Amino acid sequence: MLLLTGSLSCFAGTMIPGRLYLLKDGSEITCNLEFSTGQGKIEASNPKTGEVFKGHYTVIFVSDIMGRGRGVMFGDKGTIIFLNIEFSKGTIWNLPVGYGDGEDNNGLKYQYQSNPK
Numbered sequence: 001m002l003l004l005t006g007s008l009s010c011f012a013g014t015m016i017p018g019r020l021y022l023l024k025d026g027s028e029i030t031c032n033l034e035f036s037t038g039q040g041k042i043e044a045s046n047p048k049t050g051e052v053f054k055g056h057y058t059v060i061f062v063s064d065i066m067g068r069g070r071g072v073m074f075g076d077k078g079t080i081i082f083l084n085i086e087f088s089k090g091t092i093w094n095l096p097v098g099y100g101d102g103e104d105n106n107g108l109k110y111q112y113q114s115n116p117k
Contacts, residue, residue: 016095018114020044020081020102031112033057033071033085035095042073042083051075057083065089069100080105085112 013034020029027048034040038060044053057071071083085100098114 014095015043016098016114018098018112020110020112023109023111029053029110031073033098033114042071044073044081046075049077051077051079053079053081055081057085059085059087069098078105081110083110083112085114087114 013036015032015034018031018033020031021027022029027046029044029046031042031044033042039056039058042053042055042057044055045051046053053073053075055071055073057069059067059069061067065088067087067089069083069085069087071085073081073083075081081102081104083100083102085098087096087098089096095115098112100112102110102112104110
């Protein structure tokens with residue numbers, strides 16, 4: 001999802017799996033971010049409510065191995081979620097790993113984790 005140089009360019013367009021956890025009740029939203037050069041799309045779905053989200057993010061690199069990003073997702077039922085995420089750059093063997101938090105337009109708070117095991 002982050003810096004594409006040399007051998008990492010083979011991941012362009014790859015969706016990195018992740019989860020948003022609603023802090024109010026622990027429910028999960030499946031959230032996938034596109035591996036890109038600094039801007040990419042976000043796709044998500046909430047299995048509990050059936051709401052489907054689409055959005056985008058931008059990341060800025062603060063070091064050779066770490067980036068900070070912000071994104072927004074728009075749900076088809078009116079929910080808008082704003083995200084703040086930090087990512088490792090990743091390697092040819094491992095997709096980037098990220099974590100962060102978010103808040104929606106109803107004041108609900110979320111925690112984000114990429115590549116959950």
